[in-house]
Amino acid sequence: MTGQIAAIILAAGKGTRMQSDTHKVLHPIAGRPMLLHLIDGVAALNPARTIVVVGAGREQVEAAVQPHGAETVAQTEQLGTGHAVRMAEDALAGFDGDVLILYGDVPLVTTATMQRMLERLHAGDAPAAVVLGFRPADPGAYGRVIADGEGRIARMVEYKDATPEERAETLCNSGLMAVAARDLFALLGRVTNQNAAGEYYLPDIVMLAIADGRHCAVIETDAHEVAGVNSRAELAGLEAVWQAARRARAMAEGATLIAPETVWFAHDTVVGRDVTIEQNVVFGPGVRIADKVTIHAFSHLEGATVLSGAQIGPYARLRPGTLLEQGSKVGNFVETKNTVLGPGAKANHLTYLGDAVVGSGANIGAGTITCNYNGFQKSRTEIGHGAFIGSNSALVAPVRVGDGAIVAAGSVITQDVEPNALALGRARQEARPGWAHRFREKMKARKAEKTG
Incomplete structure (x- = not known):
């Protein structure tokens, strides 16, 4: 022709x-x-x-x-x-x-x-x-x-x-x-x-x-x-046809889909070989998955790039601008946006990382939040190689945590932390012996007066 x-x-x-x-x-x-x-x-x-x-x-x-x-x-x-x-x-x-x-x-x-x-x-x-x-x-x-x-x-x-x-x-x-x-x-x-x-x-x-x-x-x-589309029902039917073909292609190209009928791809999803995708995973547009990645159940990915050996989920959300480098891990109920996790870095639980760079081997504790938005503009958080962020920490951007530094659990970090330092940003703990017992007795007496 x-x-x-x-x-x-x-x-x-x-x-x-x-x-x-x-x-x-x-x-x-x-x-x-x-x-x-x-x-x-x-x-x-x-x-x-x-x-x-x-x-x-x-x-x-x-x-x-x-x-x-x-x-x-x-x-x-x-x-x-x-x-x-x-x-x-x-x-x-x-x-x-x-x-x-x-x-x-x-x-x-x-x-x-x-x-x-x-x-x-x-x-x-x-x-x-x-x-x-x-x-x-x-x-x-x-x-x-x-x-x-x-x-x-x-x-x-x-x-x-x-x-x-x-x-x-x-x-x-x-x-x-x-x-x-x-x-x-x-x-x-x-x-x-x-x-x-x-x-x-x-x-x-x-x-x-x-x-x-x-x-x-x-x-x-x-x-x-x-097949043509003239109604919402026909649109859904054609979506199902497209998804079935894409799932079959993913498996033919070397990916494992544990429950294929529950995985939803976007038109441009790229999936490598020896990738495992568990149940109820949804891909929005702009996702690229390299070889040997595991995506656990109920995760949602959009506009994200995931390099070889990374692990995701379950119940993780990767938003646009996310890059997970080799061997990194985003665990359950972790959300990332415009964030890079370096090789081997981990955010295992209950964390939000937005507008951040996390160095290789760093560990992000449960409940950590990068406070990237002040109501008017976005700012970046940098976490160095091998740094450790304790649980329930808030990193108020713009801020940098140096290589090897440790942020104590429960800290609010508003200033840069130098490499290998310990940063604490929380009130000193105070104990008052017997206070709880006296408080309960007082409250019981008041309640008795009102009902007497």
Whole structure:
């Protein structure tokens, strides 16, 4: 296959069944708007142009796609899929390559499938158009594709217009196509709206080409790949499909998932080999996990990088900007944000580390907090190599604890601590013998007076 490629992505529908102020195609799957999943898939083909057809809520869609190099054209009236594709005709004036026609609410189509469509378009028999077909478990009211054993299409028919014999066919039309630009717009110019809905249907170009004595072809893909989203329930269903595939990939690439169905990945999660992920772990965007890491149950990671041999959780939260270096450990009910834990450093229990650098081999005691925000600005805390921070300590930033220093438990540290020093920042303990007994007797007497 040679020549340039353009993609036309239809995203003009209102999506009223989503019951949302957010445009349908911007609802996320694996932490990323579904339309951007599709644009990423197209981008791997290095297209000359990517054009998104917008309508209702166009401002939202335009803002989402423009940073990714996509253009937009508007369909001000919803007159059918054929009409929507024609909205890109002026934008593609003079373009003489191949056009992929995709749908913004059908986000899981892979680059490999797009490539197969284009390759079939350039096969020796030179079809006028290539249709992507699928065989759903319940063909229902999908349009049918009647084709021979080599995928040459005899006819395509909408379910409502199909005969009983045609309805018995299980090969359905996904709506996705590959067509040479010079054929696409010439054929679309001949499509009419003489149908019950009064709309211009994109699939009509197939029958027009066949009537001209040319032929069109269909290739097949899995039904999950061309599943569309029209409701919250369908969005959840597609999320489940995506997650199942990603879990299978993680395990195939050498990770152990103790309870795979409870682990949730983001679209860009990177997981190394010999990683163990326990139950109910959630990855937000921007997480990179190196080899031989253990992530214990009920942990949440987002925007974090974890190097080899580190341990996380259970019940840990790693927020954006976290870096756990080799062999470090973040334990149960520990939260980190914009923090580096050096090699072998440990924060085992009940700790918040924000805007901090923790040196190699340092130990952070239970209940330690870096007080990084004064209500107006953030400040940093530096903890040196081999330092020991006692339990229930508050380090008020900006502050530095030197290498090998010890902070006594229960301290509030507001000034730098020099290396190898002991820092105590707490009131002197005072004991008053017998005071507790006298206090209780006094309180009992008062209570008796009131109830007497």
